[in-house]
Amino acid sequence: MNPKIAIVDDDTIFQFTTKVKIQKLGLASNIQIFNDGEEIMDYLIKVESIECPDIILLDINMPMMDGWDFLEEYKKHLGGSESKIKIYMLSSSINPVDVDKAKSNKLVDDYIIKPIKDEDLFRIFEKS
Amino acid sequence: MYSLNSKIKKVSWLQRLKSFFSESQYRVDNNLNAEFGESLLNEIQQLVCIKNKDGRYVYANLAFSDMVDLPMDSIIGKNDKEIGFFLNPRLVQEADAKVFESGQKKHIPIEPYTDKYGNLYWFQTTKTPLKNKNGEVQEILVISNDITSNLAVQQKLSTSELRYRSIFENNYSGIIVINRDLKITNKNKAFNKLVDLPYARLITDELSNYISKEDQKDLKDLMLGLFARNYEYFDLSLQLNTSSGKILSTLCFVRGLYDQYGNFTEAVVTFQDITTEIESHKELEQSENRFRSIFDNATEGLMLLDFDTKRYIDANNSAEVLFGYSKQELLELRLGDLSPLNQGDGRDSTYLSSDYMQKAVQGEKITYEWIVRRKDGRLVPCEVRLAKLPYKDRTIVRTSIIDITERKKAEHLLNLEKRKLQESNQELIGLNHQLANQTSQLQEFAYISSHNLRSPAGNIRALLDFYNTDASSDNLRLFLEKLDIVSTDLMDTINELALVVKIKNELAPELGNLSLAKLVDKAADSLSEQIKSKKAVITINFDNVHEIQASKTYMDSIFLNLISNALKYSNDDVIPALSISSGVIKDQVVLEFKDNGLGIDLNKFGSKIFGLRKTFHRNKDSNGVGLFITKAQVEAMKGTITVKSTPNVGSTFTIYLPKKMIV
Numbered sequence: 001m002n003p004k005i006a007i008v009d010d011d012t013i014f015q016f017t018t019k020v021k022i023q024k025l026g027l028a029s030n031i032q033i034f035n036d037g038e039e040i041m042d043y044l045i046k047v048e049s050i051e052c053p054d055i056i057l058l059d060i061n062m063p064m065m066d067g068w069d070f071l072e073e074y075k076k077h078l079g080g081s082e083s084k085i086k087i088y089m090l091s092s093s094i095n096p097v098d099v100d101k102a103k104s105n106k107l108v109d110d111y112i113i114k115p116i117k118d119e120d121l122f123r124i125f126e127k128s
Numbered sequence: 129m130y131s132l133n134s135k136i137k138k139v140s141w142l143q144r145l146k147s148f149f150s151e152s153q154y155r156v157d158n159n160l161n162a163e164f165g166e167s168l169l170n171e172i173q174q175l176v177c178i179k180n181k182d183g184r185y186v187y188a189n190l191a192f193s194d195m196v197d198l199p200m201d202s203i204i205g206k207n208d209k210e211i212g213f214f215l216n217p218r219l220v221q222e223a224d225a226k227v228f229e230s231g232q233k234k235h236i237p238i239e240p241y242t243d244k245y246g247n248l249y250w251f252q253t254t255k256t257p258l259k260n261k262n263g264e265v266q267e268i269l270v271i272s273n274d275i276t277s278n279l280a281v282q283q284k285l286s287t288s289e290l291r292y293r294s295i296f297e298n299n300y301s302g303i304i305v306i307n308r309d310l311k312i313t314n315k316n317k318a319f320n321k322l323v324d325l326p327y328a329r330l331i332t333d334e335l336s337n338y339i340s341k342e343d344q345k346d347l348k349d350l351m352l353g354l355f356a357r358n359y360e361y362f363d364l365s366l367q368l369n370t371s372s373g374k375i376l377s378t379l380c381f382v383r384g385l386y387d388q389y390g391n392f393t394e395a396v397v398t399f400q401d402i403t404t405e406i407e408s409h410k411e412l413e414q415s416e417n418r419f420r421s422i423f424d425n426a427t428e429g430l431m432l433l434d435f436d437t438k439r440y441i442d443a444n445n446s447a448e449v450l451f452g453y454s455k456q457e458l459l460e461l462r463l464g465d466l467s468p469l470n471q472g473d474g475r476d477s478t479y480l481s482s483d484y485m486q487k488a489v490q491g492e493k494i495t496y497e498w499i500v501r502r503k504d505g506r507l508v509p510c511e512v513r514l515a516k517l518p519y520k521d522r523t524i525v526r527t528s529i530i531d532i533t534e535r536k537k538a539e540h541l542l543n544l545e546k547r548k549l550q551e552s553n554q555e556l557i558g559l560n561h562q563l564a565n566q567t568s569q570l571q572e573f574a575y576i577s578s579h580n581l582r583s584p585a586g587n588i589r590a591l592l593d594f595y596n597t598d599a600s601s602d603n604l605r606l607f608l609e610k611l612d613i614v615s616t617d618l619m620d621t622i623n624e625l626a627l628v629v630k631i632k633n634e635l636a637p638e639l640g641n642l643s644l645a646k647l648v649d650k651a652a653d654s655l656s657e658q659i660k661s662k663k664a665v666i667t668i669n670f671d672n673v674h675e676i677q678a679s680k681t682y683m684d685s686i687f688l689n690l691i692s693n694a695l696k697y698s699n700d701d702v703i704p705a706l707s708i709s710s711g712v713i714k715d716q717v718v719l720e721f722k723d724n725g726l727g728i729d730l731n732k733f734g735s736k737i738f739g740l741r742k743t744f745h746r747n748k749d750s751n752g753v754g755l756f757i758t759k760a761q762v763e764a765m766k767g768t769i770t771v772k773s774t775p776n777v778g779s780t781f782t783i784y785l786p787k788k789m790i791v
Contacts, residue, residue, distance in 0.1 A: 061579070
């Protein structure tokens with residue numbers, strides 16, 4: 001079991017540290033990085049479903065297309081058959097509006113407050 | 129004609145005549161002669177005859193002859209039996225004999241007689257002895273009066289008396305009979321009851337026991353007229369003091385009674401107790417007076433309108449004051465004369481008032497506001513109430529009118545106050561809204577601050593974890609490299625937040641007179657590198673407004689931010705062109721920054737454009753802070769900022785500031 005994971009975040013430091021952490025924990029080897037929602041959306045539309053990531057770690061605040069807009073687009077284009085992708089929202093925001101909004105979205109599996117911890121990653125990969 | 133002289137010889141005729149007249153009611157001179165006497169005897173109605181000792185008639189007058197229906201001559205020499213008209217001739221003969229024997233005159237009060245037809249008559253008879261010189265009774269003179277009709281009258285009288293007595297006794301009205309001195313000679317049960325006397329009949333009494341001296345005097349004065357028979361009756365009011373101490377008001381009818389000679393004998397006084405009527409009349413009068421007083425002295429104008437004639441029939445003092453007309457004048461006016469042609473809302477007064485009146489007549493109680501026209505032409509706002517009054521045969525509407533000028537003024541003031549209050553309220557709502565906005569902004573700011581600080585802090589933590597798990601030299605280099613980025617980011621974030629806090633806290637930024645052209649120049653200086661490299665063109669038009677009074681720090685920052693954005697998000701294929709202009713719209717100064725850059729998809733990002741840390745392009749130097757700060761600065765100067773944009777065509781940012789900022 002080697003799930004494919006996508007990190008969607010404009011924060012390069014987060015991209016780097018999270019990727020390294022996942023690799024070091026041996027949770028996944030197939031890790032893709034996207035800088036914003038638009039990038040991954042373009043990718044998902046383009047590729048076969050077999051190449052789609054199993055897990056998406058999705059940031060909220062991003063340029064061009066933020067986490068929320070991505071979810072809208074995702075639902076619009078791929079919300080049916082591809083809904084097997086587990087989406088985790090990650091943000092430094094502790095604003096309850098964001099937390100509630102994420103948790104009430106059926107496409108979102110969980111909302112994780114940054115910085116991401118090892119236990120969070122174990123839990124994410126256990127479920128998938 | 130029967131001759132007295134020839135037939136009667138033994139007794140002097142003159143003597144006989146004298147005897148007759150001394151018995152009769154006729155007064156005749158002593159010197160009458162026989163012939164005159166005879167003719168006189170034949171004229172009178174009484175039956176006159178003379179009988180001798182043998183009971184035979186020696187004389188009978190014409191009346192006698194008529195009664196027995198025999199010629200006078202044939203009567204002479206006959207006795208009663210032979211004439212045959214007495215019911216009991218024996219009794220007659222016995223009576224005659226007694227007169228002959230005694231020589232005394234005899235009076236027989238009643239004597240029956242039937243004529244040959246069987247009719248019964250009653251006579252009253254006097255038998256007088258006629259004596260000779262020696263005093264011996266020779267003949268008797270019989271004079272009879274026919275009292276048959278008298279008896280009938282008497283009979284009738286006694287029936288009548290009974291009838292009247294019964295009426296008198298059983299009458300419900302108190303009746304008394306008084307004499308000249310006001311002594312009561314008779315009174316009925318009802319009178320006793322009236323004056324609360326025991327039922328027992330006390331005839332003798334005095335009217336003075338029951339009436340006051342004044343009333344006695346009045347009564348006596350009026351009685352004088354009865355005595356003199358100037359009039360035979362009168363009426364007057366008397367107050368009767370009853371034996372139990374009550375005072376009764378009575379109406380008395382007094383009728384005089386007179387004897388056959390027309391002399392006053394007594395008076396009958398009939399009492400009608402009108403105490404209750406007087407009381408109720410008094411009460412009615414009092415009630416009427418009370419209502420009159422209420423009507424006259426009411427503070428509201430009151431008028432009574434006869435609906436059928438459309439004329440006023442009464443008006444009180446307040447109505448006079450209200451309309452400026454005298455009561456007399458008011459009563460000459462017609463419905464509609466007291467109103468202007470139209471009411472305040474333009475409706476026709478006549479039509480409207482007729483409508484109200486009609487409703488009132490149908491029993492509805494109507495209250496409405498009305499403008500009335502006074503005699504002096506002044507229009508007065510009033511409140512009018514209509515009510516139909518119960519009135520026999522007529523339709524009367526009571527109209528109450530109150531001058532509500534003061535009330536209207538107060539209402540006007542109240543409305544003004546209300547409006548002010550509404551305005552204050554609106555202002556408060558605005559302030560409240562602003563406050564809520566600020567609170568929400570503050571809350572948002574708190575979350576953003578926390579987010580923006582947590583991100584680099586989290587990154588540092590993650591980098592440390594990375595280095596701690598594998599502290600190789602390569603990793604240390606990488607770690608330091610990454611830490612440098614994070615620390616710069618952290619510093620930037622802290623500086624931005626500090627700036628935002630400063631702007632938000634600065635309630636009244638320091639103002640100065642600023643030339644708009646100079647503001648552009650200063651920003652252009654700072655951005656000269658970019659302008660130069662992009663060959664950007666900036667055009668300005670500050671003809672309408674060229675100088676404003678504002679915070680220099682803010683305006684520098686705003687101009688720098690907007691010009692820098694125009695350059696930063698320019699379209700690579702087009703030479704950046706930015707035009708900046710000023711103008712006035714209504715009470716606002718308008719500053720417009722129009723570029724031909726990348727534009728922003730407002731459908732996508734419109735709600736976030738001025739948010740902190742919102743970026744819409746992948747430029748490396750876009751950090752989502754500039755517009756957030758610009759907006760905060762504009763708002764700190766009580767202004768607003770809006771944006772219009774089309775992707776790949778350009779954006780226009782417009783700033784609205786209070787007009788008073790123009791220098």
